[in-house]
Structure formats: C-alpha cells, structure tokens
Amino acid sequence: MFELTFGGGTVMKKIIVGITGASGTTYAISLLKALHDLPDIETHLVMSKWAVKNLELETDLTLTQVKNLADQIYNINDQGAAIASGSFLTTGMVILPASMKTIAGVAYGFADNLIGRAADVCLKERRKLIIVPRESPLSTLHLENMLKLSQMGVEIIPPIPAFYNHPQTIADLVNHNTMKLLDALGVRNEFSPRWQGDQNER
Structure with a gap:
C-alpha cells in the first residue's frame, strides 16, 4: 500500500474513486464525503457518462458539488491521466457502484476508458482494488466475472x-x-455502529 509523506511527517493516502452508470450513486457520494473529511486522504475521482446521468436522476446534488468532494478530477476518456500509469503511486481504487459492464471490462483487461485503465493498473501493480457491484438478479456470467476478479485479489x-x-x-x-x-481501505472510522456481540443472557 503506497502512501505519501509530506510536511510534518503526515502520511497521505491517495485513493481513486470510480463511479459508473449502475444505480446507487448515493453510495459513492457517501464515500466521497467521508474521505473528504479526512485530512490524510487525497481522492482522485473519475465518473462515467452514465454516472453523471444517474447523479441527476437519483440525487439532488449537482455535478460541481460532487466534484468539490474530490482533490483531483479526471475525464473518463483521458487515457493520459496520472492514474492511468503504474508509476503514479496510489493506495488503491474503489469502483462504486460498479456496473456489470465495467466489471466485465476489468475482468478481461478491456481498458477502454479511464476507470477500466485505472483498475487495470491496480491489478498489474498488485494494489488494492475494491468493487461494489450493483445488480440484481445476478446472472451466471456476472458471477463468473466477479469470481475471476476475486481470484486475482x-x-x-x-x-x-x-x-x-x-x-x-x-x-x-x-x-x-x-x-x-x-x-x-485501512481507514480508521466509526462511520456506523458496529456489532458488539449479543448482550442478551442465554
């Protein structure tokens, strides 16, 4: 896991967030807000065309408001972006929500846009890659693609x-x-109540 040390010895984690066109944009916004509030996190945001459309359909936020939650924003078609290269050190990447099209593309190395390419970089550099799939019901093909990715770590x-x-x-x-x-992602948090065990007598 790569981290950047800067003034005063603070450790900065660089995390890529890819938002695709599956339903569930609110999950991505929640994560971006949480990361935005942490001073030791630098977020790099990529949104697909249909992610932008879903933002409009599913939330009251503007695209500008969402972009303001990230430190760096990239165009989905910018294959020359920093995060398209393995020499640009990052902690890892989260794709959420992850469409089945994107999952299939990542599983087979079809890096036709920046989300796919950034994920491909994480795979080849053995960096953390997290997929948040959003589909139901899941077909055998969907499950096979996710199994393939799981077997790659x-x-x-x-x-x-x-x-x-x-x-x-x-x-x-x-x-x-x-x-x-x-x-x-290895980020300490108490963002939601955790299970503390069954306190009832048995």
Missing part, C-alpha cells in the same frame, strides 16, 4: 444493508456500506 463488497444496528433512515443503511469500504 479484488475485494468484492456488495452494498448489502445490515439491520442489527436498527437503521432508521436510508442514510443509516448507506453509512454501513461506507464503513465497510473505509475498513477495507
């Missing part, structure tokens, strides 16, 4: 809600997924 974290913490709002459900992503 990719972490698959579906946005499945938990109910042991008695969520009261949609935000509570989304925050639980954000907590799991931050955990996977």
